[in-house]
Amino acid sequence: MNSTKLSIVDLTKRYAPGLEPAVDRLNMSVEEGHLVALLGPSGCGKTTTLRMVAGLMDPTSGSIVVDGKDITHTPVNKRGMGMVFQSYALFPHMDVAQNVAFGLQMRKVPAKEQAKRVAAALDMVQLGHLAKRKVRELSGGQQQRIALARALVVEPTLLLLDEPLSNLDAKLRETMRTEIRSIQQRTGATTLFVTHDQDEALDMADRIAVMNGGLIEQFGPPTEVYERPNTHFVANFIGQANFLTANVVSENGPATDGERYYKVDIEGLGTFGAVGHPGLTGTHELVIRPQRLQASLHAPLGANSITGTIERVSYTGDTLGFSVRAGERLLHAQLMTSSADMPRQGDTAHLSWEAADAYIIPKTPQGPAS
Amino acid sequence: MAEAPLFKPKLKVGKPLFGILVFLMYVFLSAPLLIVFIVSFDSNQFLSFPPQGFTFKWYELLPKETTFMNGLRISLIVAPIVTLIVLLIGVPAALALDRFEFKAKGALQSFFLSPLLIPSIVLALGLVLLFSPLRLTNTYAGIVIGHVAITFPFVVRTTLMSLATSDTSCEAAARILGANSWTVFRRITLPIIQPGVIAGGVIAFIVSFDEAVISLFVAESGLPTLPVNVLRYVENQADAAVAALSVILILFSLVVVVIVERVMGLRKALR
Numbered sequence: 001m002n003s004t005k006l007s008i009v010d011l012t013k014r015y016a017p018g019l020e021p022a023v024d025r026l027n028m029s030v031e032e033g034h035l036v037a038l039l040g041p042s043g044c045g046k047t048t049t050l051r052m053v054a055g056l057m058d059p060t061s062g063s064i065v066v067d068g069k070d071i072t073h074t075p076v077n078k079r080g081m082g083m084v085f086q087s088y089a090l091f092p093h094m095d096v097a098q099n100v101a102f103g104l105q106m107r108k109v110p111a112k113e114q115a116k117r118v119a120a121a122l123d124m125v126q127l128g129h130l131a132k133r134k135v136r137e138l139s140g141g142q143q144q145r146i147a148l149a150r151a152l153v154v155e156p157t158l159l160l161l162d163e164p165l166s167n168l169d170a171k172l173r174e175t176m177r178t179e180i181r182s183i184q185q186r187t188g189a190t191t192l193f194v195t196h197d198q199d200e201a202l203d204m205a206d207r208i209a210v211m212n213g214g215l216i217e218q219f220g221p222p223t224e225v226y227e228r229p230n231t232h233f234v235a236n237f238i239g240q241a242n243f244l245t246a247n248v249v250s251e252n253g254p255a256t257d258g259e260r261y262y263k264v265d266i267e268g269l270g271t272f273g274a275v276g277h278p279g280l281t282g283t284h285e286l287v288i289r290p291q292r293l294q295a296s297l298h299a300p301l302g303a304n305s306i307t308g309t310i311e312r313v314s315y316t317g318d319t320l321g322f323s324v325r326a327g328e329r330l331l332h333a334q335l336m337t338s339s340a341d342m343p344r345q346g347d348t349a350h351l352s353w354e355a356a357d358a359y360i361i362p363k364t365p366q367g368p369a370s
Numbered sequence: 371m372a373e374a375p376l377f378k379p380k381l382k383v384g385k386p387l388f389g390i391l392v393f394l395m396y397v398f399l400s401a402p403l404l405i406v407f408i409v410s411f412d413s414n415q416f417l418s419f420p421p422q423g424f425t426f427k428w429y430e431l432l433p434k435e436t437t438f439m440n441g442l443r444i445s446l447i448v449a450p451i452v453t454l455i456v457l458l459i460g461v462p463a464a465l466a467l468d469r470f471e472f473k474a475k476g477a478l479q480s481f482f483l484s485p486l487l488i489p490s491i492v493l494a495l496g497l498v499l500l501f502s503p504l505r506l507t508n509t510y511a512g513i514v515i516g517h518v519a520i521t522f523p524f525v526v527r528t529t530l531m532s533l534a535t536s537d538t539s540c541e542a543a544a545r546i547l548g549a550n551s552w553t554v555f556r557r558i559t560l561p562i563i564q565p566g567v568i569a570g571g572v573i574a575f576i577v578s579f580d581e582a583v584i585s586l587f588v589a590e591s592g593l594p595t596l597p598v599n600v601l602r603y604v605e606n607q608a609d610a611a612v613a614a615l616s617v618i619l620i621l622f623s624l625v626v627v628v629i630v631e632r633v634m635g636l637r638k639a640l641r
Binding site: 054055056072076077078079080081083085086087089090091092093102103106107150154160 | 409478537539540543544545546547549550553557558561562564
């Protein structure tokens with residue numbers, strides 16, 4: 001069984017007394033070998049959290065425990081971490097091999113073993129042939145891999161990645177995503193990965209911690225965070241979402257994974273099927289992903305159906321997005337463009353969904369839904 | 371990847387005019403050097419222009435002229451010590467200014483650069499008034515302190531410029547990889563800011579070597595540096611030996627600057 005590698009307990013960072021904390025009593029535990037993404041908009045505290053784990057920043061309160069040992073007050077150079085920075089932070093006055101060897105030198109590894117491990121690390125990132133190159137002669141993607149090799153060669157207790165892909169162009173970013181993930185899985189390095197890119201997080205992570213305002217809004221596997229968002233923020237931040245305010249009318253029996261089917265009332269549109277945690281009552285927000293809405297131009301496809309007028313069509317090649325107005329509500333739907341029936345602006349459309357795809361956000365909404 | 375020029379002069383007519391202006395400015399800047407160079411080979415007994423004949427005698431005279439040799443000896447003792455001390459103080463000061471946030475940061479920064487703005491005669495007078503009761507006049511310590519004060523801003527500036535362009539996450543990366551503060555400074559920070567440090571050191575050396583006013587006030591009678599003795603020499607005998615000495619000093623500075631430029635890229639550091 002997997003064991004806990006990193007526990008963060010009530011970690012708080014306040015930059016100045018009186019200011020809102022940048023990280024607010026954060027709790028999280030990371031299993032050995034997992035890659036955990038800290039995902040959120042800028043200013044949500046994800047980088048601050050990472051820097052505290054690295055030891056580059058002192059927490060105001062709370063503790064960080066690695067392998068059962070409290071390292072909150074261990075100096076940064078004694079923590080044995082490996083970190084890849086957004087700017088890569090390669091040492092400009094050293095060549096590639098010297099960069100990678102630096103951590104081994106600090107650990108006083110014998111020269112012979114150093115050379116062996118540096119070569120192995122460079123082979124791992126497929127850049128063995130560049131060992132003698134100057135850092136500035138490398139492309140962004142190569143620098144990125146060298147930074148990864150330098151962090152991993154010391155066999156770090158934790159691998160910390162701070163937005164490592166954000167300086168690469170779109171195409172390379174996807175290649176590096178796969179590569180970093182496969183290297184991480186091969187080495188088994190427990191990894192914390194800071195990103196503001198939901199695709200990166202969904203694609204790479206074992207667990208995603210969605211952060212907002214110094215708090216973790218939800219911590220779970222990618223599918224859970226996407227399909228079963230705990231809060232409006234999570235649903236809104238990850239992927240696209242339609243939000244509908246709904247009143248729970250009745251529970252309609254068990255669904256999968258301990259959830260329940262519900263009958264809900266959406267004001268002005270009627271009653272519909274939805275799914276959610278057991279024991280829900282009162283007013284909640286319903287979230288439906290645009291690509292889970294089925295569209296038909298002729299007749300409603302099923303029980304949970306809304307009829308409206310197509311207000312806008314947006315064609316992006318792979319998919320066709322359109323906005324349907326039903327009363328004062330605007331719903332977004334997405335279709336694969338192979339659909340024979342191409343809807344046009346002004347057409348009447350029927351949008352319908354499976355009850356299992358309309359998820360009731362368990363927390364009651366605070367303020368009007370956007 | 372050719373970059374489009376940001377500014378493209380369109381005045382075709384103005385181009386020759388601009389060329390002439392640039393040429394005249396070069397002439398203006400280099401005229402004193404050229405004249406000194408010519409005069410140093412002039413056979414006339416007194417400093418004058420235009421020259422009347424060609425001779426090497428002023429150059430031959432230099433090693434025998436004890437005023438110059440004594441001054442040179444003192445200057446060559448002072449300048450390296452000043453350079454060393456000002457680097458030892460200036461580099462950490464620049465690091466502190468760049469890396470730490472503290473209340474008096476702006477004020478301190480201005481204060482550190484202020485010797486550039488104070489007329490050296492004011493500084494020199496102040497130093498004499500301060501040094502007399504401390505018995506520091508006519509001592510190496512006195513000259514060195516004075517020179518460190520005026521060269522300090524140069525070192526702080528050049529180092530700050532290097533720091534401004536360096537990536538602080540390199541230091542963080544080194545610390546995470548297990549380096550302690552001293553190792554980070556020695557193996558990462560110092561090599562990265564080396565161009566600025568070297569540039570500051572070279573400027574400090576040249577400024578100290580060249581400085582006359584403070585040396586004159588603080589140690590004229592006891593430890594006259596080379597510029598002080600040159601001044602004295604010109605007061606007494608106006609011959610071209612001074613010109614010969616100047617040519618040698620110019621060549622010396624030129625050689626130093628060229629070597630540093632070749633090895634370190636001084637221009638890059640001063641940009």
